[in-house]
Amino acid sequence: MPKTIRDPIHGNIVIPDWCVKIIDTHQFQRLRRIKQLGFASLVYPGANHTRFEHSIGVMHITLKLVKKMDCSEKERKECVAAALLHDIAHAPFSHSSEYFLKKYLRFRHENFYPVVKGSAIEDILKEEGLSLSKISKLIEGVSLISGDIDADRMDYLVRDSHYTGVAYGVFDIMRLIDGITFRGVEPIISYRAIRAAESLLLSRFMMYPTVYHHHVCRIARKMYERALEFCVEEGQLNPRDLLKMDDYDIVSFLRSVGGYAGEIMKRIDERKLFKRAIYISRCRVPGRIDAKKAEKEISESAGVDVEKVIVDVPEEEDAREFKALVEVDGMLKKLEEISPLISILKSAEKKSLMLGVYTTEEYVDKVAKAALRFFGIREIVQKRLDEILR
C-alpha cells in the first residue's frame, strides 16, 4: 500500500508501495540515525536532520522528473530506486566519515553495492525486476542524481536551509523542475529555466562557506576523523564496521573507548573544540600540502604535542566543469558557456576555500606563529579570530 509521509519541505509525500518496502528494511531505517550535516548542529542548532528524510525527498523530486522521461517504466523505477538509495552507504555523521572510509577502504558513499548486496533491499529490487548493477551505475553516474543540476541538490539545498535557518539554499525549485526535459536519461534545461538553474548552483556556492565548510564544522569533523584514525591504529576499530554503524553507535563507542579518542569525543560533546590558530585563503599557499607532515613540523616547532594540532587542507576538487546542458534556439549548449556567472563559479569556489590550522585554546598563539612560519607567510593578516567568529 502506498504511504503518505509529512515532510516539512515538500509537504505530503506519497511513497509508492515498493519504495515503502525498501524504506521498511533495517538498512534504510539506519539512515534515520545518521545526521545529514554531521557536526553542523554545533553551529546551527537546528541542523539535526537526517539522511532518511533527505533520501525520501530526493525520491519525491525524482518521481516528478521521471514522468517526463521517454523510457520504459522499468527504467523509470530504476531511477527512483537510485534516488532513494543514493545515500544508503553513508557512514555515521555522513561526510564526516568520508575521508576515513576513503583512506582505509577506498570507499565512497556512492558505492552502494557492498551495503546493498545480500541484504533485504536486494531482494525487494529483484522482486520488482530492477537491476542492481544498473541502479549502482545510475547512482554514480547519472546526471539526474549526481549531475550539476540534480535531484540530490534540489532537495538538500532547500532542506539544509530549512533546518539551519540560513536563507541561501532557497531557490526556485518549482520553476526548475518545470523547466527540465529529458533526452534519454539526460536532463536538459530549457531556456526559460536558466535563471533557476544558475540559482541552484549559486545557492550551493553560498551554502559552502556558510554551512558545509563553516570552520566550526570543519574543526569538529577533523577532530572526529583524528579520533577514528587513532582507534584504527590502536586496533580498537575495524574500518569496515563503520559501514553498519549509525551516529549512536560511533558516539557510544568513542565515549567508551577512553584515551585520546575518548577525550576528543568528550570535547565534541561539551563543545570544547579546537580553535583556529590560522585561517587563510587556500590560494595563499600554492602547491600541494602534506597535512600530516605539516602537523608534525608545526607542532614540533611550536613545542606542542602533535595530537593537539590539526592542519585542515580542503580538497581541491578535480578540475571539474559544469556540464549541465541547456537548450537554446534548438541547440544544446553547456550551461557554463551561456552563463557568465556559472563560467566564473569554478574560480570563485576555489578562491573561497580556506586553509586552517587548529589547536586547543591555550596553544593558539604558539601554533599560529609556527604555522605562519611553516607556510612562509610573513605578516599576520588574518582578522583576529574573535572578530570573525560568527
Added chain:
Amino acid sequence: MPKTIRDPIHGNIVIPDWCVKIIDTHQFQRLRRIKQLGFASLVYPGANHTRFEHSIGVMHITLKLVKKMDCSEKERKECVAAALLHDIAHAPFSHSSEYFLKKYLRFRHENFYPVVKGSAIEDILKEEGLSLSKISKLIEGVSLISGDIDADRMDYLVRDSHYTGVAYGVFDIMRLIDGITFRGVEPIISYRAIRAAESLLLSRFMMYPTVYHHHVCRIARKMYERALEFCVEEGQLNPRDLLKMDDYDIVSFLRSVGGYAGEIMKRIDERKLFKRAIYISRCRVPGRIDAKKAEKEISESAGVDVEKVIVDVPEEEDAREFKALVEVDGMLKKLEEISPLISILKSAEKKSLMLGVYTTEEYVDKVAKAALRFFGIREIVQKRLDEILR
C-alpha cells in the same frame, strides 16, 4: 561577550554574556542530544530537534517579555534564567522518560534543583547574584514560564510545527507578545490580543492528537518505558543515572543490554513497532483503569505473553482551569470566562483522549478481542487500523 545564534524559528538570537556561560556548561550542552519530541521522528521524520534550541528559544521570548515587567533587573534576570533552564532536568527522549522518573524517583522535569545543585551552572548563577531557589520556584510556578499562555508554549508550538511540517502550531506570536503586559510577574493579556491567546491554546489542542499523542509516538514511548522498567527490575539500570544520560547513552545502553530490553530497542531502531489492537475514546471506559492489571488479564485471556501487550491509559490531567488573565474594560477576568472557545476546551481535550491496547503484529486480532471483552465493549466500532493510520 554576547553571541548570536541562528535559529530557524526566531532568526538571529542574541544571547547575553551570562547566558552564554550557562549554555557553555556540559550540563546544558547535554540538551543538544535530547530530542524535543522523543520518538515523534518515527512519524514525522523531520522531528529531530532538541531541548537545546527550544531552551534558547524560550530564553529569547522571555527576554522580550521581561522588558515590560515593572521589577528589578535582578528579578528580570531570574526570569530569563528560569526560561533558559526550565528543561535542564529533562532525561533522554524528553517526556518519554517522564513516567519512569515519576514512578521511581518521584521526579518531574521541572525539578531542576537536583540537576543544577553543585554544578557549574550554580556557580554562574551565584556570580550573577541570582537565587537558585527563586529560579526553581519560577520554573515550577510562574505563569510566564509554566502558565497557560507562556513563553514555553510560544516557542514549542511554532518550533514543533516547523520541524514536523504540521501547520497547526502556527499562531500569531508577534501579536501575542505585543499584547501582553504585566502585574508584577503575572502576565496580563490585553483585550486586543484575545484572539492571539485563544489561538495559542487552540494550536496546542490541535497539536496533541496530531503530534504529541499520535498513536505511533505513544506506542514507541510505551515500549521504551517498558524496556526501562524491565532493566530496573533486573538490576541493570539505576533510575537515578537517567538524569545524566542523553539519547545516545540510553540507546547504546539498551542496544547492549540484550534480552527483552534489547529486543524492544531493536524494534524501535527498525521501526517494527507494536500495533494497535484497540484504539478507542477514553470516555467509552468510565472510571479508573489499572493499566498493569489490564495488561495482565488481557494477555492471559488472549493467550499471549504479557511482555507483548501494552495498555496505554492517557493520564487524565487534574481538573485544571485556564487561569490566564485578560484585561477587559479595566477589569481582570479569566480567559475562560470571556472566551466561549476556551471554556469548552477542557471537555474537548478530554473527549479527544484515546485509550490504546498495543501488541505485536501477529497477535493483534487475539488481543483486540480480549481487550474489548475486558473493557466490556460489545461491538467493534473502531475503524480498521490501516484506514485511520496517519
Added chain:
Amino acid sequence: MPKTIRDPIHGNIVIPDWCVKIIDTHQFQRLRRIKQLGFASLVYPGANHTRFEHSIGVMHITLKLVKKMDCSEKERKECVAAALLHDIAHAPFSHSSEYFLKKYLRFRHENFYPVVKGSAIEDILKEEGLSLSKISKLIEGVSLISGDIDADRMDYLVRDSHYTGVAYGVFDIMRLIDGITFRGVEPIISYRAIRAAESLLLSRFMMYPTVYHHHVCRIARKMYERALEFCVEEGQLNPRDLLKMDDYDIVSFLRSVGGYAGEIMKRIDERKLFKRAIYISRCRVPGRIDAKKAEKEISESAGVDVEKVIVDVPEEEDAREFKALVEVDGMLKKLEEISPLISILKSAEKKSLMLGVYTTEEYVDKVAKAALRFFGIREIVQKRLDEILR
C-alpha cells in the same frame, strides 16, 4: 493550450485550456481590478490582492478535489467552472458593495446568472457542453464551493493571511484536502482530518474580528456605502451599473462627482476616516436595531449633522448550523455533533460581533454620549479608543 500561472499561495497552477478561455474574457479580467478585501489595505497595507487570483486559487483546489468524485467528467467540469466563476458577480471592493446591491437590486454576489448570461463566458461554457443553470446552482448551493468546509474558504483564509501578514488563516490545507472524500458531490470529512476541518473553521473565526470585521475596515466600508446611497438618491448613479464597474471606475466616479460623496471619497483617499464614538458588543443591545433611525436620533440628540454619523449594526446571520459531514466508524455525523469546539463556535461568533457608532473626529465625544443614551447604556465601559486601537 493549458497555461501555468505562478501563485504565491499554491505555487505553479496549471490552468486547463477551457478555463484559460474563460479567464481571457474581459468579464473575468475585470476581477483583476477588484480588491479581495475591499478597504482592508487601510489597516493591512499588503492587502491589495484581488478576486482574480482568489478565483484561480479556488479553481486549483477544486481541480484537486473533483478527482475524488465518483461522477461524470462533465459534472466535474461543472464543479470547476462553478469554482472559477463563483465570484464573477462581485462589484467594486467586493463585499463593500454587497449591502448596496442587496438594498437596491436584491442582488448577491452569488447570482452569477445576470453577469454571465449573454457574455462570452456563456459561449465558452456551451462549447464545452456545460450547463449554465447547473453551474449557477452549484455556486449557490453546493457544499464544495459554499459549504462550511469548502474550496472557497480553503483558498481565501490562507491567501488573506499571506497578504495581510496575519498568521490566523494558516491551517493544514494539505491534510484537509487529503482527508476529504465524496458521496456524489457532497464532501465527507474523514475521521483523521477532523482537526484540520476544525482548524479551518477556527481560522475563519479568528480572521473575522482581526481582519474582515476590523473596525477600520467597517468604518471605510460604511462610509463608502453611504456615498453610494447618496449618489443613487441624487440620481447620479444607477445601481445596475455597479455590476460592470471595477475599483478604478467607482473611485474615479466618486472623486469626480463632488459634493458629499466626493468628500467621503477624499476622506478614504487621505485616510481621514470617521472614528469610533462607541464600540460595544452587539449582545449588549438586545433586539432588532434600525440603523437609519438610530443615526437620525443620535445625530439630532448630539446636535450633529446626520451625514456625519454612522451606526454600524453587524448583520446577524441566520441561525446557521455547521452541516459539514464527518465519517466516524462508518457513519456520517455532523461536525458540530462530534466537535465540542465547533458546537460552541456559533455562540462564540455571535459574542464577538461589535456594534459601532462612528463620526468625524471633532464630534466623537458628543456622539458617544448621545449613542449611549440612545442604546440605554449607563456606564461608559468601553476602553478608551486609543488604547484599543491596533
Added chain:
Amino acid sequence: MPKTIRDPIHGNIVIPDWCVKIIDTHQFQRLRRIKQLGFASLVYPGANHTRFEHSIGVMHITLKLVKKMDCSEKERKECVAAALLHDIAHAPFSHSSEYFLKKYLRFRHENFYPVVKGSAIEDILKEEGLSLSKISKLIEGVSLISGDIDADRMDYLVRDSHYTGVAYGVFDIMRLIDGITFRGVEPIISYRAIRAAESLLLSRFMMYPTVYHHHVCRIARKMYERALEFCVEEGQLNPRDLLKMDDYDIVSFLRSVGGYAGEIMKRIDERKLFKRAIYISRCRVPGRIDAKKAEKEISESAGVDVEKVIVDVPEEEDAREFKALVEVDGMLKKLEEISPLISILKSAEKKSLMLGVYTTEEYVDKVAKAALRFFGIREIVQKRLDEILR
C-alpha cells in the same frame, strides 16, 4: 504616538511618532495607490503591492541600520526621512511612468524636491529640525538608500518575491544587516557578510529577467508609455500633472479620453496585449538604436500602421561599478575586487538584456520579417514565441 503596522515581510513595524505624521499626509497616502511593480500583475497576479508598504519597509530597515552609525541623532533622523520619502515622487505605476517623466520633464523619481516643497511634509520635517536639502541629497546619493547594498533593495527584493511568488528575491537579510557597519554614513560590509552581500546582488540579477524585465511587463509598460505620449502630443495631458496622480487617476483618464490612448488602455484592461514579433539578445545588434526611427521604418516596411509597432530597446545603464565596500583584514576593498561573481555581474547583466519588437497579434509575422531585415539579422533564431512564453 508611535504606531504599529503589520507587514507581511518584516512582521510588526513600529513607526516613530514623527514618521506617523509624514505617513498621514495625503502626499504619502497617495503611495497606497501606486503599484510597486507597475503592470507586473499581468504576469504575476499577486503583484499588486504598492510603494506605500515598500517605503515603510525601507524606513524599517534603515531604522535598524542607523543605530550603528556614529553620528548625531539629527543625522540619523535625516537618513530615516530619506528612506521613508525616497519614493514619494513616483508617478502612477512607478517605473512605468519614468521614461515619460524623463522625456518631458527631465524628472526622475529620486527628485523628491518638487513634490515635497511647499507640502505638509516639508512642515513636518522642519518641525523636527531636519534639512530638506540634506534629505534630498541623501535620497540621490547616499549608499545606504541608493547604493549597491542598500535598504531599498533589501526591502524590495524580498517584498517582490513575497507577492510574485518567485523565490529569487529571498536572501539572507538578517545576516546582511548584522554584517554592516558604518564609516560616517558609508556602509561597510564585514568580511563574514560577503556571501550575504553577493547574494543580494545576485537576487537582483535573477529578478530582472524573471520579473522586472519580463517581456509581458515590458510590453504593457511600452504600450502605456505610448498612450501617454499620444495624449501629450494631442494636448490632452499636461506631463506635470502626472506627478500628482495615482494609478486610479491615470487609468480613469485613459479610459475616458478615447481614441488611440483609450484603445491601448482597453487592451491593457482586457489583457489583449501586443505580442512579441522578435525578441533577441540586445548584444546581437551592436551600436545605438533609435527606437522611434526603427518603429517608423519597420512599420513602413511591414505595411503596418506605426501605432501598432513598438520597438523596445532596453536602456544600457552607464558603465557602472559595484562600489560597495568590504572590510578585509582591516582594509577597505571594493566588493567587485574581492568577489569573482560580482566582478562578472556587469557583463552578465548586459548579456541578459533583450531587444523586443512588439505588435498586435495579426501582424506578428509581417513585423517579425521587417524587423529582422531592419536589424540585419539573417536567420530567425529566436524560439517560437509560444515555446518560450513564461
